[in-house]
Amino acid sequence: MxxxxxxxxxxxxxxxxxxxxxxxxxxxxxxxxxxxxxxxxxxxxxxxxxxxxxxxxxxxxxxxxxxxxxxxxxxxxxxxxxxxxxxxxxKTSRLEQVVELPIAAEGNLDDVLRFEMDRLTPLRGDAVYFNGEITGRESATGKLTVSLTLVPREPVDxxxxxxxxxxxxxxxxxxxxxxxxxxxxxxxxxxxxxxxxxxxxxxxxxxxxxxxxxxxxxxxxxxxxxxxxxxxxxxxxxxxxxxxxxxxxxxxxxxxxxxxxxxxVKQDALPVTVVLEELSRLLPEGTWLTRLSIRPDRAQLVGNSRSADALVAILEASPVFAEVHFVSSVIRDEQTGTDEFHLSVLLHNDGAAP
Known part of the structure; x- marks a missing residue:
């Protein structure tokens, strides 16, 4: 004992x-x-x-x-x-893809990926476990290339x-x-x-x-x-x-x-008033917007124009806008005699007037 x-x-x-x-x-x-x-x-x-x-x-x-x-x-x-x-x-239980982010995101990569997950991928940040590895860095364009691995939370939990x-x-x-x-x-x-x-x-x-x-x-x-x-x-x-x-x-x-x-992010973002003023100044007569979506670094423009093909050159002439391109094909509206367009525009805060 x-x-x-x-x-x-x-x-x-x-x-x-x-x-x-x-x-x-x-x-x-x-x-x-x-x-x-x-x-x-x-x-x-x-x-x-x-x-x-x-x-x-x-x-x-x-x-x-x-x-x-x-x-x-x-x-x-x-x-x-x-x-x-x-x-x-x-392999069948995970999703892998390559995404691009501003080079400023490198210091808080996990937080930025979690915040932007629903924009970069079809999944929400709170529904996955993820890993982001930097695979490329372009100083000239200010972009990071990130290899992203996503694992759904539910089966893991x-x-x-x-x-x-x-x-x-x-x-x-x-x-x-x-x-x-x-x-x-x-x-x-x-x-x-x-x-x-x-x-x-x-x-x-x-x-x-x-x-x-x-x-x-x-x-x-x-x-x-x-x-x-x-x-x-x-x-x-x-x-x-x-x-x-x-x-x-x-x-x-x-x-x-x-x-x-x-x-x-908010401090680095271009003010909405600057974007609106620049669009009002640049858009030619016979052009109007039906929808405008503004994110910190990019804007989406949807509308009608009598000269949609000329909009890319007009907007890129501004110091505020860059990388202007059509998201989808231009569609002719026979009733109004205009073209329906959808443009994506990169916003440059450095080009905004003080």
Whole structure:
């Protein structure tokens, strides 16, 4: 009985000092998930060594008792707070395309891509995980070429749910898309709050262990375990609140950063009044607009004109407009005797009058 008690205390002290977490950081721990036949295959990895894999049930389906037991026991070999979750994304489950952005977007590339996602791609920024890699830079034109990889969130989040028995803190992790060799991975890194939260919990647990050790001779081993279980339950009750506060702090920081980006975009944008005044001055008689759409760096002009073919040269003569081109073919309106046109125009803030 005494030997069993000593072994139990050694295990508690090891976790209190964070020895298992330190080992996981030295030898990279990861749990790789791969979709297979409507289910999920989970493969633990410690460093370069692969552990036996387990086929889990699909999203929304209950695990078998064997699957639940395997996930619960996995905590002994893979410490969730310092283990990365890696989801392998097949070619059919991702979208890849090349986009162009102003060279000024390089400093906040992820924020710009998220803000412009619905314009650059058929998907919304909040519906995908994405990765943008700069593949070209043209100083003469002020453009960046970016290789964009998009992964829909819904199936990825369902795979995170499939291992909730092992770790239910996936929503608080730092999730990003990475390329590793020929593979595309969605990587859920341990939450940033783990670096400050876990030492405090370890310190609390250490204090409890020392207190219990002092009473070791006066309490039976069963009473020790009951007391420790109650202590663990109290820690578990308080831990989600601490994690929620850390996640809330991250959300506020992200919101402030996006607001700063929007302010910067607005400051760099050409004033709408300048665009309207320049159009009023340049558009020839017999030309009128039925729709005008203005973005920070480009405008869309839809309307009718008796001389639509001449509009490109007229607008490009202005220092405010550049790269003028027809978005679609000019259509003749026999009733009005005019041409229906749709033009795209690049806006130059440097050419605006002070």
């Amino acid at each position: 005494l030997i069993q008690a000593v072994r139990w205390w050694l295990r508690e002290l090891r976790d209190a000092f964070g020895l298992r977490a330190a080992r996981a950081r030295i030898f990279k721990h990861s749990l790789r998930l791969t979709a297979s036949d409507g289910g999920v295959v989970a493969e633990p990895r410690i460093g370069s060594r692969r552990q036996p894999a387990m086929a889990l049930s699909g999203a929304g389906e209950p695990h078998s008792e064997e699957g639940k037991k395997w996930l619960s026991e996995l905590r002994d070999s893979l410490h969730p707070p310092v283990t990365c979750i890696e989801i392998v994304v097949s 369902a795979m995170f749910d499939s291992v909730a028995v092992w770790d239910d803190d996936a929503p608080s992790r730092d999730i990003r898309v990475e390329r590793s060799g020929g593979e595309v991975l969605v990587v859920a890194a341990p939450p940033a709050s783990a670096s400050t939260l876990m030492p405090r919990l370890n310190l609390l647990l250490l204090a409890a262990c020392l207190t219990l050790a002092a009473a070791l001779l006066g309490l039976s081993f069963n009473e020790q375990q009951d007391y420790a279980s109650a202590l663990r339950a109290e820690i578990a009750k308080r831990r989600p609140v601490a994690i929620e506060n850390a996640v809330l702090k991250d959300d506020v920081s992200n919101a402030v950063r996006q607001l700063d980006m929007l302010v910067a």
